[in-house]
Every structure is written in C-alpha cells, then in structure tokens.
Amino acid sequence: MWKLVLPVLCLVVLLLGVGLMEPAAPKADLVIINRGDCNTLDVQRMSWLQDFRVAAALYEGLLTADRFSTSNEKLPGVAESWTVSDDGLIYTFHLRKDAKWSNGKPVTPEDFRYSWRRALLPDLANDYATLFRLIEGGAEFYKWRAAELKRFETESAGVARPVEAQKLWQETLRRFDETVGLTAPDAHTLVVRLVRPVAYFTEMMAFEAFFPIYPPVVEQFEQPSSVTGRLEFSSEWARPPLLVSNGRFKLASWRFKRDMLIVRNEHYWNQADIHANSILMPSVSDPNAQVMAFQTGTVDWLTDVVPDYRAEMIEAKEAFYREHWDDYQKLKARGLDPVAIDRRLPPDPRKNIHVFPTFGTYWYNFNCLPTLPDGRANPMADSKVRRALSMVVDKRSIVENIRRSGETVAEAIIPPGSISGYQSPPGLGFDVEGARALLTEAGYPGGVGLPVIEILFNRDGGHDLIAQSIKRDWEMNLGVSVRLVQKEIKVLRNDLKGRNFMVSRGSWFGDYGDPTTFLDVNRSDDNNNDRGYFSSEFDTLMKASDAERDPAKRMALLAQAEGLLIADDLPLLPIFHYTSTMLFDADKVSGISPLPRQKQDIGLLGKLGDKAAGKTETKPAGTALPREIPVPGPGGSIPVPSGAGQSGVRPLGSGGAN
Amino acid sequence: MLRLILARLAQLPLILLVIYTATLFLAWQIPGSPLDTPEARRPPEEVIRAMEAQYKLDSFWSFYWSYLDNASGVRFAREYITGDAERQLQAARDAGRPVLQRRVFDFGPSLQYEDWRVSEIISASLPVSVAIGALAIVIATVVGVGAGVVGAAKPGSALDAATFVIALIGVSLPSFVSGTVLLLVFPVTLGWGTIGKLEGPGDLILPAITLSLPFAAYIARLTRMGMIEALGADYVRTVRAKGVRPAGVLFRHALKNAGLPVLSYLGPATALAVTGSFVVERLFSLPGMGQHFVNAVLNKDLFLIIGVVLVFAALLVVLNLVVDVLYRWIDPRIS
Numbered sequence: 001m002w003k004l005v006l007p008v009l010c011l012v013v014l015l016l017g018v019g020l021m022e023p024a025a026p027k028a029d030l031v032i033i034n035r036g037d038c039n040t041l042d043v044q045r046m047s048w049l050q051d052f053r054v055a056a057a058l059y060e061g062l063l064t065a066d067r068f069s070t071s072n073e074k075l076p077g078v079a080e081s082w083t084v085s086d087d088g089l090i091y092t093f094h095l096r097k098d099a100k101w102s103n104g105k106p107v108t109p110e111d112f113r114y115s116w117r118r119a120l121l122p123d124l125a126n127d128y129a130t131l132f133r134l135i136e137g138g139a140e141f142y143k144w145r146a147a148e149l150k151r152f153e154t155e156s157a158g159v160a161r162p163v164e165a166q167k168l169w170q171e172t173l174r175r176f177d178e179t180v181g182l183t184a185p186d187a188h189t190l191v192v193r194l195v196r197p198v199a200y201f202t203e204m205m206a207f208e209a210f211f212p213i214y215p216p217v218v219e220q221f222e223q224p225s226s227v228t229g230r231l232e233f234s235s236e237w238a239r240p241p242l243l244v245s246n247g248r249f250k251l252a253s254w255r256f257k258r259d260m261l262i263v264r265n266e267h268y269w270n271q272a273d274i275h276a277n278s279i280l281m282p283s284v285s286d287p288n289a290q291v292m293a294f295q296t297g298t299v300d301w302l303t304d305v306v307p308d309y310r311a312e313m314i315e316a317k318e319a320f321y322r323e324h325w326d327d328y329q330k331l332k333a334r335g336l337d338p339v340a341i342d343r344r345l346p347p348d349p350r351k352n353i354h355v356f357p358t359f360g361t362y363w364y365n366f367n368c369l370p371t372l373p374d375g376r377a378n379p380m381a382d383s384k385v386r387r388a389l390s391m392v393v394d395k396r397s398i399v400e401n402i403r404r405s406g407e408t409v410a411e412a413i414i415p416p417g418s419i420s421g422y423q424s425p426p427g428l429g430f431d432v433e434g435a436r437a438l439l440t441e442a443g444y445p446g447g448v449g450l451p452v453i454e455i456l457f458n459r460d461g462g463h464d465l466i467a468q469s470i471k472r473d474w475e476m477n478l479g480v481s482v483r484l485v486q487k488e489i490k491v492l493r494n495d496l497k498g499r500n501f502m503v504s505r506g507s508w509f510g511d512y513g514d515p516t517t518f519l520d521v522n523r524s525d526d527n528n529n530d531r532g533y534f535s536s537e538f539d540t541l542m543k544a545s546d547a548e549r550d551p552a553k554r555m556a557l558l559a560q561a562e563g564l565l566i567a568d569d570l571p572l573l574p575i576f577h578y579t580s581t582m583l584f585d586a587d588k589v590s591g592i593s594p595l596p597r598q599k600q601d602i603g604l605l606g607k608l609g610d611k612a613a614g615k616t617e618t619k620p621a622g623t624a625l626p627r628e629i630p631v632p633g634p635g636g637s638i639p640v641p642s643g644a645g646q647s648g649v650r651p652l653g654s655g656g657a658n
Numbered sequence: 659m660l661r662l663i664l665a666r667l668a669q670l671p672l673i674l675l676v677i678y679t680a681t682l683f684l685a686w687q688i689p690g691s692p693l694d695t696p697e698a699r700r701p702p703e704e705v706i707r708a709m710e711a712q713y714k715l716d717s718f719w720s721f722y723w724s725y726l727d728n729a730s731g732v733r734f735a736r737e738y739i740t741g742d743a744e745r746q747l748q749a750a751r752d753a754g755r756p757v758l759q760r761r762v763f764d765f766g767p768s769l770q771y772e773d774w775r776v777s778e779i780i781s782a783s784l785p786v787s788v789a790i791g792a793l794a795i796v797i798a799t800v801v802g803v804g805a806g807v808v809g810a811a812k813p814g815s816a817l818d819a820a821t822f823v824i825a826l827i828g829v830s831l832p833s834f835v836s837g838t839v840l841l842l843v844f845p846v847t848l849g850w851g852t853i854g855k856l857e858g859p860g861d862l863i864l865p866a867i868t869l870s871l872p873f874a875a876y877i878a879r880l881t882r883m884g885m886i887e888a889l890g891a892d893y894v895r896t897v898r899a900k901g902v903r904p905a906g907v908l909f910r911h912a913l914k915n916a917g918l919p920v921l922s923y924l925g926p927a928t929a930l931a932v933t934g935s936f937v938v939e940r941l942f943s944l945p946g947m948g949q950h951f952v953n954a955v956l957n958k959d960l961f962l963i964i965g966v967v968l969v970f971a972a973l974l975v976v977l978n979l980v981v982d983v984l985y986r987w988i989d990p991r992i993s
Contacts (some may be wrong), residue, residue, distance in 0.1 A: 007924065007984055008799050009794045040772040047699075123706040127701050146704055151712075200811060230712065235773040256774055256782045257945035284853075284943040292846055293853040293943075490690025490958060497700070527700045 026253060026261045028280035030589070030605055032301040033290050037257060037283045041238040043211045044119040047127040049509075052208045053303070057262060057279070057603030058245040059211035062093050062112070062190070063202055067593040067601055072420035072513060074202045076210070078107050078246065079190075088197030088549060089136075093190045093205075101214055102250040109184035114215040115234075117176050117286055122146040128209040131511075134201070136181030136193040145172055162226040169224040169231065196546055200514035200553055203499050214244035232260030248274045248603035257283050262602075275591060275592035275606025294352075300607070301592065302583040303600065305353065308582055311404035314351045320350040338594050339497070340587040352585050355406035357596040359418050360411070360509035361518070362576040363497070370530040373500045379450055380502050384442035386570040391428050391505075393470055393478035399576050402465045406581075410574035412566050414510075414518050418596045422515055424553050425563035428576065432477045439478055448485075455482060456504035458489040463505050466575070495528040498507040506530065506572065513597060515558040516545075522565060522572075533571035538564050562632045571655040589631040659986060662968065666979045670972065671730075677971045678726065678964060685963045688717055692769050692958040713769065715960070725881070728764040738772075765968075766961035770953075776965035784969065787946035791932030793866035798873035798931075803920065806863065806881025807908055810916075813886055821878060828875030837868040837941040853943070854903065858901075865942040869935050873927050877920055884916030886917070916952075918989060925981030929974045 003653040033388030035050035043055050053247040064077040079093035099107040109285040120132050122145050133139040152168055172523050181193030194201065204210055215534055221234040236242060243251045248270075249262040259282040264274050274580060282299075284290050287307040293299045305313070321328045324345050331341040344352050366389075395409040395454040408416075436446075446449040455471065464486060471482040486493065495501050510517040524539050547555040584592060591604035693709045694700070701709075710716045714724050729734045737743040738981065743760065765776035809818040844864060845851045851861060888894060889912050898912045936948040947966060952963035986992050 002817055007921065011796050011928075014788070037771070039770060042773065045772055122704065123712070126705075127699060130702060143704070146708060149708075186818075235767075238773045246750075255945070256779060258782075282943070285941045285949070287944065289841065289853055289941055289943055292841060296845055296849070298852050431738075447729055447760065458959050488689065490688065490694070492695055494690050504900060509806070527702050 019638040026259070026278075026280060028261060028278040028608055029276040030278075031282065031299050031300050032602065032605070033284050033303065034281045034602070035291065035304050036285060038254075038260060038281075040235065041236060041243060041251065041254075041470040043126075043208050043574075044115060044124060045126050046208060050303075053600050053602050054260070054262070054281070055208040055211060056247070056599075056601035057249045058243075058247045058251060059208070059213075060099070060247045060268075061206055061208070062095075062567060063205040063212045065203075065206040065599065067599065067604065069311075072203075074206055075541070076207070079205075082202075089194050091192045091201060091205075093192070095188045095190065096269060097188060099246065101244050101246050102265045102267055103214075104267050105214075105216075107212065107246050108187060109190035111212040111215055112190055113182050113184060113626050114219075115212045116182060116210070117180070118218075119209065120176075120180070121172075121231060122149065124233065127207075131204060131207075131209060133200050134194055134204075136195050137179040138181075138195075140178050141176060148172070149229055153227075154231070156227055158227060160226040161229075165224040165226045165229045168229050172201065196553065196598060197549060199551065200512050200516065203512035203514060205561065212246065214246075215619070216533070217242055217244055225511045228508040246588040247281065252278070259283060267470070275604070278600060279605060280601075291583065294572065295349075295647065299562075300584060300589050301605070303580075305583055311629075313350075314355060314404070314406055316350045317353050320345075320348055325328055339586050347587060352583050353567065354582045354584065354586075354592075354594070355579050356582070356594045357408070357415060357418075358509070358578045358580045359415060359597045359599070360507060361415060362466075362505075362507045362575050362578060363412055363413070364575060365501070365504045365506040365531050366573065367499055367502055367504075367532055368534070368569075369499055372502070374496055376451070378502060379444075379453070382442050383569050384438045385444070385450070386573075387428060388435040388438040388442070388478065388566075389474060390570050390573045391431045391438070393473050393573065393575070394430065395575050398466055398469050402462065402469060403576065405579055407579045408577045410577050411588075413562060413572070413574050414515055415596055418510070419513055419515060423559060425559050425567065427566045428570075435478060438550065443482075447481075450480050453480055453482045454485050454494060454502045456485045456487065458492045458505070459486055499532045505532075507578070509578075510597075515555070515562065516542075519558060519561055519565070531571040533569065535564070535569060538569070552621040659983065662986075663979065663983065666975070666982075670975055673975060674968055678729075678968060679722075679963055680890075681967045682722060682725070685719075685958070685960055688955065688958045690958060691715075692960055706869070709912040710954075713767075721960070725766060725961070726749060728766060729964070731762045733764070734760065734762045739969070755822055765965035768962045769959045770957045770962070772778050776961050780969055782945065782964055783945055783947040783950065785885055786810050786944055787932045787948060788936060790862055790866050790869060790935055790938070790944065790946060791928060793862055794869035794931045794935075795873060795928050797866055797870040798927070799920070799924070801870070802874040803913075803917070804875025805878040806916075807885060807913065809878070809882045810885030811904075811908060818882075819858055819880075825878045827876035828871040828878075831871065833868050833871070833937045834941060836871055837865070837938055840868055854861070861942075861943075865935070865938045868941070869931055869938045873931060876927075877923065880919050880923060881913075881916055884919050885912055888915045918985070921988070922981055922986060925977045926974065929970070929977045932973065933970045962971065 008199040008468050034053055037049075038051050038054055039048050040046060040051060041054065041058065043059055046052060046055060058300050060077045062077055062079040063074040063082070066073065066075045076096070078095055078099045080096040082093045084089060084091055095107065095109060097106070101107060116132060116135070117124060119129060119564055120135075120138050120142055122129075129142065131494075133142070135280070148168060148171075152164070157464045181191075182189045185191060187257070192201075198204075217237045222231050224230065225232045240253050242252050245251065245265065246268075248265060248268050250265040252263045253263040254260045259280055261278060261280050263278045264276075268274065268618055282293075284293055284299075287305075289308055290299075292304050294302045326347060328341065331344055337606065338354065342354075345351060366380045366386045368381055368383075368386075369378055399407050399409055404429065411429065412424030414422065414424050416424065420555060439447065439450075453474065455467045464484070467484050467486075474480050474482050486502075492504070496504060496506070508521060509516060519542065520526055522531070522533050522535075522538060523542055524534045524536075532542065538561055540639075541557055541564065545554050545561065548557055566574060582592070588608055590606045590608050591601075593600060593604075691710075692704070692715060693706065693713075700706075701833045707716075714721045734743075737746075761775075761777055765780070768776055768779055770776050771779065801813070809821040812818060814869040841853065841864070845853050851864060886910070889907075894907060894912055899908055902911070931952065933946075933948055935946055937951050938944070939946040939948045947969075949969075950962055952967060953959075
C-alpha cells in the first residue's frame with residue numbers, strides 16, 4: 001500500500017518546495033491594473049497603449065503634454081524652453097540643467113541624438129520609424145543603412161567578418177552625424193532640422209517614441225553581428241536592475257506576468273509634482289477577475305473595464321445621477337469636469353465607473369478598387385454606391401442597443417473636440433430617400449443588379465452584432481443582399497493588406513494632436529490605405545496643408561480634405577467614436593484625465609485623503625481638490641485637450657477596439 | 659529497469675526533433691505575419707522586410723535550421739569547441755561590455771514580449787504551473803480515490819449515487835464556471851484570499867481546487883470500476899474468509915489492484931494539469947505556462963510556440979517514464 005502512497009507524497013514534497021520559493025508581492029501606495037501586461041519598456045520599440053502609459057511615468061521627453069488643459073500648448077519637459085525658426089524648419093530646444101537620469105547623471109542632448117538615431121536604424125525595425133523621417137536626412141539615412149546591410153549580408157554569405165562589420169558600423173555613425181539634421185551645439189542645446197514645416201512637431205516631442213533612453217547602459221547591449229553586419233540588440237537593459245530612466249518614476253521590479261513596481265525617482269527635477277511613492281501594476285488578464293479585484297479593494301484603478309456586464313454598471317451610474325439629479329445639474333452648470341462632479345456627490349460604489357471619450361473612431365472600410373483580387377467587379381468602386389450605403393446605417397441603434405458604452409455616433413472621422421482649433425465638416429446623415437435615389441443614379445434601382453455585398457469582420461469584440469445590424473439596414477432600406485464573412489484577426493489583417501474585401505470593419509486611434517494623424521491613412525502612398533482610395537484631389541489638399549504655414553488656413557484645408565472623405569468619396573464610413581471605461585474611486589485617486597484625448601500618464605497618479613502616501617500634494621490655489629479642468633461656460637464648446645494621442649496604438653484584447 | 663530508463667531517455671531527442679519539425683511546420687501555416695499585431699499601424703514595406711530579416715522569418719528553412727541550431731545546444735557546443743565563445747567573451751571584456759549569459763538551449767526571443775527570452779518566460783512560468791498542477795493532482799487523487807472507494811463499498815447505494823452525481827458535475831462543469839463561483843464565494847463574499855495577486859502558497863489553493871475537479875471525477879470513476887472488479891475477485895473472497903475487517907479488505911487488498919489504472923492515469927494527468935491550465939490561470943491571474951499555449955498561437959509568436967510545445971513534450975515523456983518505472987516497482991508481475 002505504501003508504494004501507492006509514495007508517488008502522491010513525492011508530489012506533495014515537490015509542491016511544498018515550489019510553494020515556499022514563491023516570493024510575496026511587493027506593497028505600494030497605489031495598485032493599478034494597466035490593461036494587459038507591458039510588452040516592452042524600450043520606448044523606441046513600443047506600440048501598445050499600456051506600454052505608453054508606463055513610459056510616460058518612467059521617461060520624460062523634451063516637452064510634456066498637459067493632460068489637464070483644454071489648450072494645445074505643450075508644457076516644458078527636459079527642455080525648459082524652445083524656439084522655432086521663421087520658416088518652421090529649425091527647432092532649438094534648451095535643456096534644463098537639473099534634468100537628471102535616475103542614477104543622478106545629467107540628461108544631455110547627446111542622449112536624444114543617440115535615442116533618435118537608434119529609432120532611425122533599420123536594425124531596430126520599429127513601428128514608428130516613419131515619424132522620424134520628418135527629420136532632415138532621416139529617410140535617406142534609413143534607406144542607405146538598409147541597402148548597406150543587404151550588401152554586407154550578400155557579400156559575407158554566412159562567414160564571420162568582425163572587422164568589416166565594425167567598419168560598417170563606424171561608417172554608419174559618421175554618416176548619421178554628417179547627414180541627419182540633429183545637432184548638439186553645446187551641452188544643453190539640441191537643434192532639429194526638419195524636411196518640411198510640421199505644424200504638429202511639438203506634439204511629437206511629447207510623444208513617447210521620442211523620449212530618450214540612457215545610452216551608457218543601452219549601448220553595452222548592442223553590437224554589430226559579424227555575419228550580417230546588423231546591430232544586434234539585447235533587451236536586458238530594459239528590465240530591473242539595469243533600466244535607467246529620467247521621468248517621475250523609476251523601475252523597481254518587473255516579474256514577468258506577475259507585476260511591475262515603479263517607485264519615486266529621487267533625481268527627478270520636479271519632486272513637488274510626484275504624488276505617490278510607489279505604484280504596483282499586477283498582471284490580471286481576465287475581465288471578471290479585474291473587476292472583482294477592484295471591488296475587493298485590491299486595486300485602486302482599473303484602466304479598462306471590459307466584461308459583458310459593463311453596460312449594466314454604466315446604467316447603475318446613470319441611476320445614481322438621477323437620484324442626485326439637482327446637485328448633479330448644478331455642478332454641471334458650474335462647468336466642472338465629470339471627475340470633479342463625482343468628487344462633490346455623496347460616496348457610493350456605483351459612481352466608481354467612469355466613461356470618458358477617447359481619440360479613436362470605429363468605421364467601415366469600402367474597397368475603392370474597380371476589381372477585387374479574385375477578378376470580380378467591385379460595385380463599391382462607385383462612390384455613389386458607397387454614399388448610398390453610408391446614408392442608411394442606423395448608427396444610433398448600434399451605439400444605444402449594441403455597444404451600450406456611452407459612445408457617440410460618428411458623422412466625421414476625427415472625434416469632435418479632440419483637436420484644438422479644428423472642426424470637422426458635417427457628414428451625410430441618415431437619409432433613406434436620398435440613398436435610394438443615389439443607388440438608382442448608380443444604375444441599381446431598388447438594389448437590382450447589385451451583386452451580393454460582403455462584409456468582412458473578425459471574431460470577438462462584438463463585431464458580429466454590428467455587422468448584422470448594418471446588414472439589416474442595407475437589406476431593408478435599399479433592397480440589396482448582404483453576406484457576412486467572419487475571419488480570424490490575422491486573416492482579416494492579411495485581407496485588408498491585399499485589399500481582398502468589399503466592405504470591412506476598421507478603426508483608428510490618433511497618435512498626436514493633429515488631424516493628419518487620422519487623415520494621413522487615406523493618402524495614396526500611405527501604407528495603411530487599406531481601402532485602395534487613390535484621390536488626387538485629396539492628396540493635393542493634404543500636400544497643400546503640409547505647405548501651409550498659417551494655422552487657421554491649414555486647419556481649413558484639412559477640414560476640406562476630411563469633408564471630401566465623409567461627404568463625397570466615402571472610402572470609409574464612420575460609425576462611432578470610442579469611449580474608454582474605467583473603475584476608480586474619485587475620492588481616493590487623483591491624476592486621471594477625463595479629457596477626450598485619452599492618453600493617461602501613470603506618473604501623475606496620486607492618492608487622496610492619505611497624507612502619508614505622497615510627500616506633498618500640490619494643489620492649485622483656491623481649491624481643496626486636485627487639479628481639475630476648467631470647462632467653458634454655457635455656449636462653450638466641448639473641452640479640447642492637449643496631449644499626444646496614439647495612433648495605431650494597439651487597443652488590446654476583448655475590448656471594443658478589437 | 660536501468661535499460662528502460664536509458665532507452666527512453668535516448669529516444670527523447672528524436673521525439674523532440676519530430677515534434678519540433680511538425681510544430682514549426684503547422685505554426686508556419688498560421689495566417690498572417692508574426693510581426694503584425696491587431697489594430698497597429700502598418701510600418702513601411704522596408705521596415706517589415708528589416709523586421710523579418712532580423713528574426714529570419716523570411717524563409718522557412720533558414721528559420722528551421724537556425725532555431726534548431728540554437729535550441730538544440732549545437733551552436734553552444736560548436737562555439738565552445740571552435741573557441742568562438744571564448745573569443746566573444748574576451749572581446750566583451752576588452753570593450754568593457756557586460757558578459758551576456760550564454761544559454762545551452764536558446765529558444766530565442768519572444769516576438770510579443772520583446773524584452774524577454776522564451777527561456778526566461780518558461781523558467782518564470784513553469785514553477786507556478788508545476789505547483790498548481792501538482793497540488794491539483796494531489797487533491798484529485800485524495801478526493802477521487804476516496805469517493806471511488808466509498809462508491810464501490812456499497813454499489814447502488816445512495817452514497818454511490820451521490821458520488822456519481824458529484825463526479826458528473828466535476829467532469830461537465832467548465833472551469834471558468836466553477837472557478838468564478840469559487841472566486842465569488844471566497845474572496846468576494848467571505849473576504850478570504852485576494853484577487854489579482856499571487857502572495858504565497860495560500861493563493862494557489864482555489865485555482866488548484868478548480869483545476870482538480872475534472873481529474874478528481876475521472877479518478878473517482880476509475881477507482882470505483884477497479885474496486886468493484888477487485889471486490890468480486892477470488893482473492894478478495896479468500897481474504898474475507900480469513901476474517902479480515904471490511905476496511906482492511908477495501909484498503910489493504912482491493913485498492914492495491916484497483917489503484918494501478920489510477921497510477922497509469924496520473925502520468926499524463928499530471929502533464930495535462932501542469933500545462934493545460936489556461937482558463938484557471940486566466941481566471942485567477944496566475945503567471946503560469948498554460949496561457950502561453952493559447953496566446954502564442956493567437957499571436958503567431960513562433961519562438962514561444964515551439965518553446966512551450968517542446969517543454970510540454972519533454973515533460974510528457976519524462977512523466978510517462980516515471981509512471982512506467984513506478985509501475986514495475988509497485989507490481990513485480992510487470993516486466
């Protein structure tokens with residue numbers, strides 16, 4: 001008998017061994033669940049939203065986005081002041097003398113040159129390489145290096161050539177110094193020359209991809225391969241204890257798929273603006289468990305609420321507002337932002353859910369090519385058909401009955417009020433009669449003669465329900481027949497790239513506070529132009545806006561270009577603007593921005609009502625509460641935030657964005 | 659016995675090579691590019707080419723051989739023999755660079771978690787999976803064998819029916835339901851334990867119970883079947899005739915034979931419990947290995963797919979070997 005028990009005993013011993021090895025989780029002032037897990041802390045390789053949020057806390061760029069302001073002005077960051085030449089081509093940044101890395105060493109212009117050079121290397125191959133091509137000589141440098149690498153690899157044919165590899169690398173460094181418009185005339189000045197005037201260049205300086213990394217450590221982990229000539233990177237520097245950063249926080253620990261702990265950086269120049277000593281980000285991926293972790297008090301801020309019962313939670317908050325309707329209306333009339341209103345209403349667990357607008361839009365792509373890749377004629381090539389289809393989609397029903405997340409109907413591509421000084425033109429609206437007339441004009445009266453329209457979408461994320469709703473709208477209102485095609489996301493991405501679809505679901509999140517972050521994807525030569533939309537009129541308008549130096553005229557040109565998309569050509573059909581849903585107790589946590597350009601900075605978080613947590617909570621004079629947003633009084637438009645957005649930032653997981 | 663162990667271990671590399679080839683072949687067929695991620699902006703064509711070249715994703719065979727070279731330890735051995743390793747080390751020392759840790763079996767970088775190597779991901783997650791898996795199997799064995807013996811003692815009784823119903827629930831209830839119920843009852847309602855944190859061995863109990871349910875149910879049925887058969891056998895009648903107490907008959911004599919099928923099931927069951935805990939890991943936010951099986955495939959993270967599959971295969975072979983050895987040791991009739 002004991003022989004049978006022995007294997008089980010062995011398992012128990014093994015278990016105790018492993019169990020005792022398990023270290024306890026660290027304690028922190030604030031605990032947040034930041035979407036999924038971080039993918040990388042290497043700013044030049046980032047492309048996920050949750051990574052950017054942490055990067056904002058760990059690193060600091062030349063300029064900083066003001067996340068609590070409605071203006072487009074940038075706050076100083078590492079640069080305390082900056083000037084622009086009259087032709088808009090040369091930016092001179094004056095770095096502050098007390099900007100320091102987390103090891104106490106000063107931040108220098110060379111650190112930026114090093115980081116940006118790294119971003120411009122094909123060896124690193126990052127998603128945002130395109131943005132760096134606005135720097136003079138950047139695109140040529142990238143092309144030259146790519147060609148040289150190709151030549152090197154062909155010549156060496158698998159044989160190690162360490163001397164030549166080193167020579168190529170030295171040549172690359174020399175070429176960068178000589179040809180790329182990035183110079184450091186002294187220890188505190190950085191001069192950037194651009195290929196053309198870029199109206200939103202300061203926006204980009206506050207965008208994480210342009211943040212600096214610490215060269216003395218990083219360069220220890222890169223070396224040219226003697227076989228390929230390519231610079232080989234090891235990412236060990238981007239983890240504790242090696243990571244050196246220059247923001248409000250520094251990385252204390254990062255245990256894979258467990259948790260990440262960041263703590264106050266004592267060398268940061270503005271200590272008064274740090275409101276927590278430590279922030280813990282545990283890895284919790286299940287949507288239900290995330291909500292339960294918040295409800296049991298383990299977590300202070302859940303950045304993305306995604307379970308099925310989200311809509312019910314939002315409705316419960318609306319019920320809470322109705323119970324306090326008079327107070328709510330009074331506070332709203334005072335022009336307070338949603339978080340400020342919540343702070344002044346009585347405590348209630350129902351008010352912990354928050355719905356804020358984001359910088360993203362859900363749309364449908366129309367394939368504009370005359371024939372599909374399989375040779376069939378594409379009826380969507382006719383802009384009249386596209387317009388007709390756009391005019392009969394009941395977007396309100398999609399928002400109210402399917403999404404139920406407080407989202408707003410989209411008539412334009414750019415979320416309203418998200419960019420200062422920009423107003424989208426009106427879209428087509430809902431007009432069944434007009435649509436039928438258009439369809440007749442296109443040669444398909446009553447939908448007769450039109451082939452079956454195929455809608456391509458991916459599994460998960462509720463895209464099927466939206467597709468069904470649109471199918472019904474088109475069939476009932478126009479008499480066309482529609483087929484739904486559901487594919488895996490990877491297949492869908494492939495089909496989009498090959499333009500192998502008639503109609504497909506799509507979406508976009510903006511990167512920086514300028515209309516081009518949304519409109520550029522429709523340029524003929526843009527790599528994200530899935531729609532095959534080639535319009536010389538649109539391209540001309542976009543080029544004209546590139547050249548225009550007067551901000552108001554430039555915005556008018558861009559609005560004209562957007563008008564072309566949403567009222568005439570319809571390569572895409574905007575459906576709704578995304579919102580983001582979070583859980584946090586407004587009475588306990590500060591530093592979360594409710595403004596439409598949802599770009600949170602974890603480094604701004606603080607704990608309220610707990611003096612032990614932050615050293616000194618800085619408050620604007622005259623209020624007893626943390627910084628809130630002044631909203632224009634009656635008649636004022638929706639508050640317009642500043643702060644960089646994110647485009648192509650990958651909204652992860654089961655959220656609506658997928 | 660020793661011959662059996664040596665022969666099996668000698669087969670292991672061959673088995674792994676076949677599994678590697680098959681897995682890579684299948685994983686290569688997954689549509690889409692491993693470097694392309696949902697909703698991301700699509701970089702220019704030359705950037706995509708550069709990325710592919712970096713990871714040797716441009717051709718199947720170059721990937722196949724280079725991965726094999728690194729993961730099998732051949733490259734490590736070759737560089738050691740030719741002295742390349744020593745030269746690189748010296749070059750790093752001369753340049754004042756930190757000496758990078760060299761791995762014998764290098765599974766490459768993860769394409770999704772760019773700052774981590776596959777080896778690091780596996781070594782961080784395997785202990786957690788082993789802990790939950792082992793605990794689940796212990797619970798399943800104790801509960802399952804207990805329930806099986808009780809049921810077999812009086813077949814057809816109310817107690818037997820009750821264990822049958824419980825076993826049926828255990829098998830048919832998906833773990834995302836049983837796990838959620840456990841979470842709602844213990845941490846949320848009663849306030850026992852935490853959600854979203856792995857703070858010590860105590861936090862492994864709920865996930866292990868969730869994971870153990872289907873195994874416990876199966877073991878209960880196996881035990882009951884074996885026990886009923888054993889209790890009807892001639893030797894048990896002889897034992898009873900000798901005047902051994904009923905408990906002694908059940909546990910000392912009948913269970914010895916009835917336990918053998920359970921033992922042979924425990925090998926693959928342990929391997930399955932260690933690696934097949936995707937839902938449980940997700941539900942209880944445990945940093946185990948099961949999640950990587952699913953996520954790596956969804957992301958077409960080739961390096962990680964092959965890494966976890968190879969580790970799982972090796973685990974399965976070793977555990978089966980352990981069971982075979984135990985079998986021979988417990989039951990001398992088998993040779």
